[in-house]
Amino acid sequence: MGQRRFWISLSLFLVVASTVSLWFPGANYGTDFRGGTEVEVAFSKNVDAHQLRQAVESLGYHTPDVIQVQDFKNPNHFLVRVQEISVVDDATKEKLKAALCLTADPAAPVADEKACPANARATEVKFSPGGDKITTRYDEAPDLEKLKEQIRSVAGINLKASATNPQIINPRDNRVEIQLQSKGDQLMDGLRSKLGADTVPEQPLRVEWVGPKAGKQLRDSARNSVAIAIVFIMLYLAFRFDLRFAPGVVIACVHDAMVILGVFVLLKKEVTLSTIGAVLTIVGYSMNDTVVVYDRIRENLSKHRGKSFGDIINLSVSETLSRTILTAGATMLSVLAFFVWGTGVIRDFALAMVVGIVAGTYSSIYVAAPLTEWIDRRMGQRTGAKKRASGKRRAKAVTGKPAEAK
CATH class of the missing domain: 3.30.70 (Alpha-Beta Plaits)
Structure with missing residues (x-):
């Protein structure tokens, strides 16, 4: 508690710097979020x-x-x-429909019977979300070789090389699946x-692709999931302990999440759904450490009634410090193994866990507990002010004169 001003100032600086870095220079969002x-x-x-x-x-x-x-x-x-996700834009879709001789009435006469014979007139054309697959339907058994010619007549569109492309996927409905080359x-x-x-x-x-709309939805969902997790943690702690304990652990969880994101921006690592999964894991891990400290504080409050709240926090942190170090150290060893020998997504997930374990252990001692002491002191000052004001009102009611200032 004697060092709390320095560590709280450091934590505040880290959180502010991490928040600013999300916009300047900005996080390197992966395909999951950016599309x-x-x-x-x-x-x-x-x-x-x-x-x-x-x-x-x-x-x-x-x-x-x-x-x-x-x-x-x-x-x-x-x-x-690359930012492009589909080879088929709206204009190309219209060209493909025209090339496939899409018609509502296959029996109606056509201008070019050779280009649109009866067995190559589609009655239905559907495109997959990525645009790399087309499903068509015909009134009679389709001519697959003619379908290939129709597709190749559209500039910029190529069939995916395969002996079974296109292929009839439902002979009864004369439904055909055509696979195009993706981006x-x-x-x-x-x-x-x-x-x-x-x-x-x-x-x-x-090969993976995500549309910009889906990426935005994933980004919003990831942010909401972290926020909802922190809100429910605060409600649990307010119910489990006391209202004065809840803000400290919530701020500590926010601190841990922001530090992880700040490190990823600093190292120019990708922020993906795996990163958000690591952040949620660390939020739970940090809360677990903080609850252990809080539980010991509550026990010592009843044991040592003559001590100040700051002294009780020091005593409680000292009593739980060996447990905290052993737990964090054992977890760190297993995570470091993934970080050293893992590749790709696993290594980035392990990096977030390594940073989160350090930040979570630190915040349980130097962020959550000191903030709880500050909130307790503020609540005590407010309660004392209310009692003094109430005493002055009672004295005035009895004597008819305002109470003398002491």
Whole structure:
């Protein structure tokens, strides 16, 4: 408690700096939150990050992100992220519908019978959310070779290479599934043409895409989940202990979450759903440590009635310190194993856990407990002021004169 002013000032600085860093320079949101297409590739030969970025830009992608993944098995392991998510925009959808001879009445005459024969007139055309899959329906058995010609007639659209594409997925309804090349497929083909087939593998390790609307929903949901968790923690502590204990642990949880995000911004790490999962884990972990300290404070309040609240906090923290260090140390060892030997998402999750364990252990001692003492002192001052004011009113009612100031 004697060092609380220094540590509270440090914590306040860290939280303010972390909050500002979320806007300036800003968090590096992953595809989960920002939207776009992400391709993970393990190249067969040495590739420079600058060379790879230039190759992606030459394919027409603006401001791509090229991130080298630390992988002991393959040093040429990269993440390539572009903002584009679909090869089919609204204008292209209309062109595809026209090429597929979409009509409400297949028996109606058409201007070009050769381009739109009866077995190649779609009565229904549906596009997948990513635009890489088309489902069509016909009144009679469709001519799949003609369908291929119709699709290829639209500029910028390519069929995904496969012996079963397109294919009839429901013979009774004459329903056909047509798979188009996605942005990830087009990106891989473009890199193969720029860097060589002996450098770029046939298939990427992973391809993911998230639309901007879905990314915004995920970002809002992640923020709300952290806020709701903290609110319910405050309600639990107010019920479990006392109202004066709740604000300290809530501020400590906010402190831990902001420190983790600040470190990720400082190290230019991606903020993804895994990061939010780590933040929620640390919020619960930090609350567990704080509840242990609070429980000992409550026990010592009844044992040592002659001591001040600050002395009781010092005593309680000292009594629980060995337990806190052993628990945090054991957890840290297991998390460090993931951080040292893990790769990709696991390593980032472990990094958030490492930072969170340190921040959570620190905040249980130097943030939550001192704030509880400050709130208790403020509440005591307010109660004392109310009692003095009430005593003055009673004295005035009895003597008819205002009470003398002491």
